[in-house]
Every structure is written in structure tokens, then in C-alpha cells.
Amino acid sequence: MKSIEITRRNFLLGSLTLGSVLMFSKRSSSAVKKNEFIPVGMQVSQQFREDVFRLKLKRKSDSIRLLQLTDLHFNPLRREKKVDEDTKNLVRKLIELTEPDLVAITGDVWNENPFGKGLSFLESSVEFFGTLGVPWLYTWGNHDMLSDYSKGHDILARGNNSLYRGGLNRGNYEVVIENEEGKDLWRLICINTSNYGFLEEQLSWLRGWIEKNKSNTTPTFMIFHIPIFQYHTIWEEKIASGVKFEKVCYEKEEGSAFETINKVPGLKACICGHDHVNDYSGLYKGIDLIYGRATGRGGYGSDLVPKGGKLYTLFPSTGEYDWASITDDNERWHPPKNMRIEKKEELPWLHKLSG
Numbered sequence: 001m002k003s004i005e006i007t008r009r010n011f012l013l014g015s016l017t018l019g020s021v022l023m024f025s026k027r028s029s030s031a032v033k034k035n036e037f038i039p040v041g042m043q044v045s046q047q048f049r050e051d052v053f054r055l056k057l058k059r060k061s062d063s064i065r066l067l068q069l070t071d072l073h074f075n076p077l078r079r080e081k082k083v084d085e086d087t088k089n090l091v092r093k094l095i096e097l098t099e100p101d102l103v104a105i106t107g108d109v110w111n112e113n114p115f116g117k118g119l120s121f122l123e124s125s126v127e128f129f130g131t132l133g134v135p136w137l138y139t140w141g142n143h144d145m146l147s148d149y150s151k152g153h154d155i156l157a158r159g160n161n162s163l164y165r166g167g168l169n170r171g172n173y174e175v176v177i178e179n180e181e182g183k184d185l186w187r188l189i190c191i192n193t194s195n196y197g198f199l200e201e202q203l204s205w206l207r208g209w210i211e212k213n214k215s216n217t218t219p220t221f222m223i224f225h226i227p228i229f230q231y232h233t234i235w236e237e238k239i240a241s242g243v244k245f246e247k248v249c250y251e252k253e254e255g256s257a258f259e260t261i262n263k264v265p266g267l268k269a270c271i272c273g274h275d276h277v278n279d280y281s282g283l284y285k286g287i288d289l290i291y292g293r294a295t296g297r298g299g300y301g302s303d304l305v306p307k308g309g310k311l312y313t314l315f316p317s318t319g320e321y322d323w324a325s326i327t328d329d330n331e332r333w334h335p336p337k338n339m340r341i342e343k344k345e346e347l348p349w350l351h352k353l354s355g
């Protein structure tokens, strides 16, 4: 396949153009005033009143396989129609290779809301996820724009195999993985970091979760799209291992979210997306901060970091876990400790790159 070379800069410029189209497109919901700006996901569902999904594992095993996909950037209006099909083929291949128990899709699934088409982009994405034969959860990305987020929550929750229950709390919810006897194995706290990152809106919901779950001892992950500031810290302080080719885009979150995040009982790790050419992780005050591997062929970055996914293997009896970034040739990569790569020529996969 001819690779697509898109830098973050021209990628975002394209998005801005689409954003200005959005400003002048007709809104479909009577609940939303014309041209009223609503941050991503920040409405509530009128239909779904629960914010927890309990997922019973279908197979007996000591471990759980969680496949993270992120930044898919579907764009049906793109001139090169084949790009989205290539992304879908990659997703199918990753699922075939990893046979996950569930998939976590961490945002930027489609590109904005040009001509008010966001809802139809969402519908076709949900339809695609429903064909994968695997339960899936979703957290909102800053590009996942709609005219009506109430409808968006409902479309997501009604999707085939969907675990999404974000409609009650503007995109924040929880998935609890349990065994056949109903015993909790792993908890996944899903946060909507919307346009600007992990701010007071999200923290206020999280404080409520902590209050209700003070005695939690089940291993827990937090899942969201935009990294918190400490992703920057772990790289700067040489705690992290992996590859880094762009600034950590923590948006308006400047470090204060961690104090609350660190109070989540049972929390092992945070996993995020957003920055396509960063794939690293590091332990900050006992919490593992992990970037996913960007998946979408239509997103920037394939000239540096091959598109793929990240497979987490979770061991509920000990709370331990492992992960590997995986590409469609079944190459699995976990950086050795202290591997810190910021130059293209040092990449272990240099021979596979296009540019």
C-alpha cells in the first residue's frame, strides 16, 4: 500500500478547515442553538440511565486480552476512498492476530462534523465496530465532533457489542470485567477528555467515583484520549521508555489532574492516544502512564511509527499486566527499559518505514 505521509501540522490545518465548515453547517438538533459551541461529548443521553457496564468473560483463563485502538480518523469525505478501508482491514487483522476479549477505542474515530455529517460518520463507525465480533468500549476524542451529542451517546450505547455507557455522565463511565461467577476481575474507568483534556468536569465525576469505590481492590485502568501533563514529565525526567517524536499535547491540563487520579483505589495504569508518533510508557508515582499505538491510516505519523494497536495482557489474580504494540505483520514491540528514541535513524523498525 502506498503510505500516506501527513504531518501533525497539515493534518490539523485540514481539520481546522473542516471545523470552519462546521461553523456554518445546519445543526440537526432543536436542543442546540445555531452555532452554539458544545465541547465534544458534553451533553447527556435521554435514554441510557446507567453508567456501568458489566462484561462477563466468555472464556475461562488466567488472563484477559485487551486490544487498544486509537486515532482511527475515518473520513468518508476524503478523496482517497481506499484509506478508510485500509484502516478497517488493519483493525480486522489485529483482531485476528490477537483474539482479544475486548477492544478499547480511545478516540478520534472520525474527523470533525463537516456539513453536519458527524452523526453519520459515527453511525458508520459504530456499524463497523459491531461487525468485529468482540465487545468494544469507546472514549471520545477531540476530533469526534457532532451536532447532537445526546444522539451520539445513544448510537454508541446501542451499537452491536458495545460496552459504552457514557450517556448519563457526558462520556464518563465504567466497564467492569467479571468472571462467570460474577467476581470482578478488572475495572476500566472511561473518561471523556473532550476538547481540552482532563479538567474539572472530568475530575468532579472521578471524585464521585472514588467516593463510591473507596474500598476497591480490583486492579483498575483509566482510559481516555488526551494525555495528562505527567506524560511530558516522565519523558523529560527519563523515566519513560519508548519512542517520542512530538510534544505531549496535554491541551489545557497542566498537571493538576494527577493528584485526583492518584487517589483512585486499585489504579494500575492510564492509557491514552492523541499523539500519533509517541509510543512510550513510564511509572509516575506508582501509576503507569502508557500511550497507545495510533491505528488510523488516514492520520499523520506513519512515516515514523507504523500504524497498529496495543495489546494488553491482564492478570487479575496478581494485578500484573504486560503490553506490546502490534502491527499487521504480527510484529510485537515492547521497548526495553531505558530505550529512548527521538531520532528516526534509531528506530528499530526503520527498514519498514515509507518516508
Ligand SMILES: [Fe+2]
Pocket: 108, 141, 142, 143, 225, 273, 274, 275
Ligand atoms: Fe486527538
